[in-house]
Amino acid sequence: MSIETAGTGALFVILIMALVTLVTRWGGVFVMSFVPINHKVQQFIAAMSGSVLVAIIAPLFIQGDMGAKLALAMTAIFALTTKRPLTAIALGIAMAAVTRQMDIY
Amino acid sequence: MSEIDLNDLRFSAHHFYSGVRKFLPISLFVAIFGAAFGLAASQTGLDDLSTVLMSAAVFAGASQFGSLNLWGTEVPILPLVVTVFAINARHLLMGASLYPWLKHLNPLKRYGVMMVASDANWAMSLQAFNRREYGKALGILLGGGLTMWVFWIAGTWLGLYFGSSISDPKAFGLDMVMSCFLLTMVLEGKKDQRTLIIWGGAAVASVLAYLYLPENSHVFAGALVGGLLGIILKEESHEH
Numbered sequence: 371m372s373i374e375t376a377g378t379g380a381l382f383v384i385l386i387m388a389l390v391t392l393v394t395r396w397g398g399v400f401v402m403s404f405v406p407i408n409h410k411v412q413q414f415i416a417a418m419s420g421s422v423l424v425a426i427i428a429p430l431f432i433q434g435d436m437g438a439k440l441a442l443a444m445t446a447i448f449a450l451t452t453k454r455p456l457t458a459i460a461l462g463i464a465m466a467a468v469t470r471q472m473d474i475y
Numbered sequence: 476m477s478e479i480d481l482n483d484l485r486f487s488a489h490h491f492y493s494g495v496r497k498f499l500p501i502s503l504f505v506a507i508f509g510a511a512f513g514l515a516a517s518q519t520g521l522d523d524l525s526t527v528l529m530s531a532a533v534f535a536g537a538s539q540f541g542s543l544n545l546w547g548t549e550v551p552i553l554p555l556v557v558t559v560f561a562i563n564a565r566h567l568l569m570g571a572s573l574y575p576w577l578k579h580l581n582p583l584k585r586y587g588v589m590m591v592a593s594d595a596n597w598a599m600s601l602q603a604f605n606r607r608e609y610g611k612a613l614g615i616l617l618g619g620g621l622t623m624w625v626f627w628i629a630g631t632w633l634g635l636y637f638g639s640s641i642s643d644p645k646a647f648g649l650d651m652v653m654s655c656f657l658l659t660m661v662l663e664g665k666k667d668q669r670t671l672i673i674w675g676g677a678a679v680a681s682v683l684a685y686l687y688l689p690e691n692s693h694v695f696a697g698a699l700v701g702g703l704l705g706i707i708l709k710e711e712s713h714e715h
Contacts, residue, residue, distance in 0.1 A: 371551070371553065372549040372550060372551045372552060372688070373549065373550050373552060374548065374549050375520075375521075375546065375547070375548060375549065375550055376548070377551075378552040380521065380522065380525040381525065381528070383542075383550045383555065384525060384529045384532055384533065385532070386552065386555060386556065386661055387529065387532070387533045387538070387542060387555065387558075387559050387608065388532035388533050389613020390556055390560050390563070391502065391534070391535050391538065391559060391563050391566070392590070392602065393560070394560065394564055394565075394566035394567050395563075395566045395569075395570060395589045395590060395592055397481075397566075397567045397570065397571025397572065397587055398566065398567035398571035398572075398573075398574070398588055399573065399577055399585060399586065399589055399616050400570075400580075401551050401567075401571065402570070402574035403540055403574070403578065407574075407575060410706050412575065413706050413710075414604075414702040414703070414704045414706050415571060415572050415574075415575065415702070415707055416705060417621055417673045417701050417702050417703075417704060417705020417706070418571075418572060418698045418699075418701055418705065419568075419572035419601055419672065420661060420664055420670065420674065420701065420704035421570070421632060421673060421674065421676075421677035421679075421698045421700070421701020421702060421705075422565060422568050422572070422599060422621070422697070422698045422701075423657050423658075423660060423661045424573060424661060424674045424678050424697060424701065425566070425675040425677050425678070425680070425681035425694045425695075425696065425701070426594070426654070426676035426680065426681075426694055427654055427657060427661070428581065428677070428679075428681045428682050428697065429656055429681055429685035429686075429693050430511075430654055431598045432682050432685075433682075433685060433686075437527050437651070438650075438651060441648060441651040441654075441655060442651070442655065442658055444657060445655040445658050446658060446662060449658065449659045449662045449663075450662055451638060453508045453558045455656075455659035455663070456500065458655070459652065459655040459656055459659060459661055462651055462658075463647075463648040463649065463651055463652060463655060464648065464656035465648070466648030466650075466651045467646070467647045467648035468648075471644055471646070474681060
């Protein structure tokens with residue numbers, strides 16, 4: 371089944387996208403309201419939340435181009451040594467930009 | 476988490492504005508990405524109103540870009556739903572991870588604030604919740620989220636007119652902004668041996684899933700393995 375994008379069709383497509391996205395934003399909270407929060411569940415959630423971030427970044431570091439790899443490495447080193455996250459992020463971006471400008475990208 | 480002082484767990488104007496201020500720098504980059512989306516959408520054939528409306532109603536960049544691949548004179552519904560859901564499924568994990576605190580809010584506030592939950596404000600508010608700064612955390616979630624939402628919409632709109640000047644954000648490293656930001660969020664958390672093992676497991680699982688499992692499954696795979704390791708590995712000391 372398809373929707374024609376002419377006229378109001380496009381708005382209907384956007385409505386579907388918005389609803390699906392809202393389900394993802396609300397679904398986690400909603401489902402958890404049926405889960406009894408015991409010690410194990412608490413530990414799972416606590417460990418899971420940091421793991422989400424790691425799981426977003428790790429494949430990018432392994433599979434990304436050299437610019438992405440060096441950007442993440444640069445940010446990690448500066449974030450750990452200087453405790454100045456904004457500087458670390460800026461340096462990471464600069465690193466990616468410089469690497470890609472130099473490379474045959 | 477067991478001894479939440481409910482008096483601190485409420486929205487306040489002070490923490491809201493502080494959340495807004497904290498997110499102004501990263502929101503500039505959000506706007507640049509919005510502009511890149513605005514350009515891409517108009518090149519795909521969306522009219523201006525639809526493009527801006529999509530950013531306002533969906534507010535999830537990767538899935539919006541993803542939907543453009545399906546856009547033509549017709550859009551197939553099922554692939555659209557699957558694509559948008561798969562790319563945005565990590566929101567489910569974000570909501571679940573915030574639930575221990577959000578459950579103390581009334582449903583209107585609980586689900587209301589989740590409407591603007593995104594990677595960056597979720598990650599930073601979670602850090603604040605873990606430090607037991609509940610009011611601050613809610614300010615970050617709502618203030619930071621709304622700030623990014625406004626900049627995302629404004630950026631999209633600007634992209635319709637000035638998009639060609641940033642047609643290749645990657646060349647300037649701008650695609651790395653969110654990843655580098657999230658990385659600093661990871662590194663700000665506690666880094667004992669147990670945490671490092673959990674992260675290691677999550678990293679390996681996510682990379683393997685990225686390589687061998689269906690697209691967009693890597694965040695779930697990493698979260699699942701990390702969460703299970705969290706149950707298996709005993710915490711060294713209990714803070715109570």
